[in-house]
Amino acid sequence: MVHFSAEEKAAITGLWGKVHVEEAGGEALGRLLVVYPWTQRFFDNFGNLSSASAIMGNPKVKAHGKKVLTSFGEAIKNMDNLKGSFAKLSELHCDKLHVDPENFRLLGNVLVIILASHFGKEFTPEVQAAWQKLVAGVATALAHKYH
Amino acid sequence: MVLSPADKTNVKSTWDKIGGHAGEYGGEALERTFASFPTTKTYFPHFDLSHGSAQVKAHGKKVADALTNAVAHMDDLPGALSALSDLHAYKLRVDPVNFKLLSHCLLVTLACHHPAEFTPAVHASLDKFFSAVSTVLTSKYR
Numbered sequence: 001m002v003h004f005s006a007e008e009k010a011a012i013t014g015l016w017g018k019v020h021v022e023e024a025g026g027e028a029l030g031r032l033l034v035v036y037p038w039t040q041r042f043f044d045n046f047g048n049l050s051s052a053s054a055i056m057g058n059p060k061v062k063a064h065g066k067k068v069l070t071s072f073g074e075a076i077k078n079m080d081n082l083k084g085s086f087a088k089l090s091e092l093h094c095d096k097l098h099v100d101p102e103n104f105r106l107l108g109n110v111l112v113i114i115l116a117s118h119f120g121k122e123f124t125p126e127v128q129a130a131w132q133k134l135v136a137g138v139a140t141a142l143a144h145k146y147h
Numbered sequence: 148m149v150l151s152p153a154d155k156t157n158v159k160s161t162w163d164k165i166g167g168h169a170g171e172y173g174g175e176a177l178e179r180t181f182a183s184f185p186t187t188k189t190y191f192p193h194f195d196l197s198h199g200s201a202q203v204k205a206h207g208k209k210v211a212d213a214l215t216n217a218v219a220h221m222d223d224l225p226g227a228l229s230a231l232s233d234l235h236a237y238k239l240r241v242d243p244v245n246f247k248l249l250s251h252c253l254l255v256t257l258a259c260h261h262p263a264e265f266t267p268a269v270h271a272s273l274d275k276f277f278s279a280v281s282t283v284l285t286s287k288y289r
Contacts, residue, residue, distance in 0.1 A: 034270070035270055035274050052266075056267055120262065129182040
């Protein structure tokens with residue numbers, strides 16, 4: 001089980017408080033679909049994903065991104081029990097959505113990159129390290145119920 | 148995976164924008180890699196890896212200079228990186244998984260310092276470029 005030190009928790013929650021979840025969620029999911037186009041396989045019904053600008057402006061991408069990142073925000077409130085927090089979502093992603101957990105790792109890293117672009121110098125190596133631990137923990141938690 | 152003309156343009160213009168900071172960014176990317184992915188430190192037992200280390204800065208500049216050379220020869224990465232490819236295969240033998248980790252931290256570093264330029268399309272091109280470089284550097288492993 002992942003354990004976060006007080007400093008790591010502070011680094012995470014400190015930054016999270018300043019994140020615009022709706023905007024960042026859309027950006028994260030959008031960039032995932034642009035940078036790793038094969039991830040579009042899960043979103044056939046999202047309409048126009050034909051170019052980077054189409055993807056980033058797509059309202060379904062924005063809405064879904066917001067949903068995903070809001071859920072992430074819930075995890076941040078439960079950093080000491082990520083597996084428990086994500087148990088139901090893990091089952092969903094396996095049984096209904098059939099998403100390869102590698103995609104959770106890709107999205108986590110895209111999120112880290114977005115935070116870097118928003119926060120610049122504030123996103124120090126130490127802050128990044130705390131966030132890498134979190135996104136890895138979330139990815140593992142979401143994969144935990146797979147069978 | 149092939150670098151399109153647009154990818155090459157994106158990578159070249161990013162590198163132009165970086166200018167003389169490439170060495171500094173190389174060092175920062177290494178520092179980020181060591182901090183976020185401690186297993187990568189196993190390749191540097193002979194280095195001082197503390198914050199501000201002169202050895203890390205120097206090594207970062209080395210990595211950055213090699214990338215700058217790669218940018219100048221994107222039409223023939225295997226040719227331009229042949230010696231480094233040999234080095235990584237026969238001497239350094241860095242496990243291939245680590246190239247992804249450093250590539251990620253290079254992207255993070257660039258996003259930190261040049262957020263305006265780091266559009267989704269540029270992000271994609273850079274990711275592809277680092278991936279192509281990594282592939283060449285591990286191409287002679289077996």
